[in-house]
Amino acid sequence: MLWILLAIVLLIIAVTLMVFRLEDLSHLDREEYRVRDGSPSDANTEVLGRIRELGESSRGLKGKARLMALRRHMDRLSEGLALSSVFRYNETPRGEWVIAPGADTRRRVLYIHGGAWAAGSPRSHRAVTDRFSHIANAAVFAVDYRLMPEHRYMDGVRDCRKAYAWLLENGPGGPEHADFMVVAGDSAGGSHTLGLLAWIRSSGLRQADAAVAFSPSTDLTLTAPSNRNNISTDPLLGPVFGGLSKIPLPIIWWATFAAFRVSPASAVASPLRGDLRNLPPTLIQASDSEMLLDNARRYAAKAQAEGSPVELHTWPGMVHVWQIFVPLLPEAEEAFQDIKSFLEKVESTSKEEQAVQT
Template structure:
């Protein structure tokens, strides 16, 4: 009986500590918005994409630990192999990354691109299908930052790499020192999280703010309290098989585990930009799929940003895979998404009077 009382006291202590430490605000009020969904037409391309996702899972089957992670990274780096890409890819040492330069683009116009991969995988090479297209539609020099990944490095090391790249990019182009005339920050998934957090950091530190931002299927809240984190497990063929099992773990346990892994609490705006101030941010475009686990992360961010007066647009496509943009060679919806980004950037320039010539 004494052991039972000790266990009960321990559980109550953990619960009290969780409530006291995390103080997680209920953001369910942000789930009430009605967002139009753009239709998608099922075709052979979607089946081929699903086949590629199965290959991704097979690449690490039977492996554990570091071997599994390395296999995943190798497979992701091969995603852009075999594609016909128009851009020049130029390595850069400090900050580490690569320039992506479509023919004839204006080097005074720049895009910082932050790749996804759950903070443990991905690279500038894995996302060349996206950065190549970004350079063309933005008529800009794209810098894909090669930020440090977990678990070899701390989460904050990657954050600092992105901040350093942004600060440097404001004053440096692919040909040397030169001030940017039009600046965009963009990223997908985990890189979308870094993108949104970077905007708030630039605001708070008094740096020149980006003229615009684009976040593709972004992670915005590591507390995992949004409904789609659980409701869309079965309909997300990429994130569902990898992260769906987390739904069986109580949220307080996940919060403590996230803090241990990231060394920042899941409520920190650095890791969960939704949890910080979203006032006074630049025009931002968010893309999400109606069936992905991170759908409500995007919806909540857009709703809160609007509450706080920041111009954020959320455009949703029906039934697409997480970050479908990377499959631009297979999906007409990916092509449509890039055209949507092109139109958004043109509207931003027309509204704000940002400088820089366009094609």
Template structure:
């Protein structure tokens, strides 16, 4: 009897090892980054001070107390910043989140924004500095989805909230039922991962695809095999102190731990969009800092998307912290990044001009 149990246990272990096994994607590291001859602005030091406040807010705490302290501090990141948009919570029966509407915005142009925070923290409130700027540069109403977070909920629950929000904004705006004329999906870090996963899901479901996507310092590969995950620990003032210690743990152990936490294999496209089918996706703009741990997550995703025939661009900034966009308008480089996003979107569909998707729908109706 014991031999039967051992055989079953061995079969289960082998099946899990196969599920966790990650394809070698080192061939995607072929493109060298252009040399940067510019140093960060003086305001970058103020940003580093704010990051030290963030990390110290949970010092000495453990478990849930540490997590809740981190969440509370993140929700204050946009406090005191001059924001010009209206922030309107969603109503009963609608996806949880808030509409962010800059003055004079064309509300038929819409952005679904998915915040970062390692899937365990963050909220629409914590990322208002980003959504306020996005609404302005895109002349679009931004819906910041308040998706369910781990560990109170499963990883897939948060992803499903993003899917539901995407379906909803296609036909609903801040002022009621109205088809969208232009749709963008955007997110940062963990939310950047959800953004890229969502694009493939919409394609596979035959839904109207987004007209564009924006991923800011995205996580694209939970297998942690990209070189910058280790090489940039010392130069990443946000992720380095938090996740740098993981580099001392063997990858198979990390994969098992990731599988236990996410209930999804780390090599699954549901958690690692880099490892899915990247063909027939909308134009995608990816931002990353040249010194952050997730740099090669961004580089590899763009390289593989291009290999699959999907239009994708990677724009990098020298010496910036992870998701430096959240420090607008304090940080000049954040302002530059939003101007870059505005140019990217304007090339696809200038404000006031319907997107190609809508034009095609009109012609066939």
């Protein structure tokens, strides 16, 4: 009997290694990245209180009831804020236009919200999309992509792809060619953002002029050190996903494969594990205390090594996707000013290159 059990275990290990074929990316952890000076502002205390409220909104609930409570709470995140943009529903593709006063509608941002691919919406991220429209002087389209578990993971991926292709030739007023395109997203939406850039390159569509990712998930295999090392310092993701550290990784990989219906080692689910050559200028913002820190670090290191202009800017002690707490949090304001400077630099460099070519 013991030999039979041993044979079964060895067979499972062999099949796991054959199916997932994981490349060891630990060499990417050698890169050193500067963390901004300073410590969290006083407003961070209120933010932590809101994080606790988010957890309490679904306490005691299970399954679908828990998910619905989380979705409702997230949709209330932007309530009560004085937002000056116009918010306009769009049927096909489904989403929401966000247009700041005087914004140039030939300049566009495709925004892909986070929420672990199962929660979040254009409404939950209005604080972000409103500010993005202002700093980029652009019309923002927040795509309302299909969520799990009602839909497959790839349904959401396809929705983002279709939205980008449509946005190249359509503005809030109808058919109109885009002069400047940005793709942006946070967390799970940051994963979709980075995966989308590779798909655009490979599909032959006009590439985005720039991209921005807040605390992106880049590797669903959960092999990056911070996935475990930062559990205690991440007040948002730690309580929700910290328990995964007690589960053997092969079991997590098979569970992810069953839930997502794609391999966690595939480039579509883990952009870090894809081809990162010939990508547009990309800015990644992350916190040094969050679980996804090394997802961002590894992606930046690999993209830079493959010749793509990716920058990683790191804040100390911030919660996961702290940018959503603008204008309450001074560090969120700093983050958007950082994005504005990045986009201005991208445009300036592009104009200089065009001048040289002509």
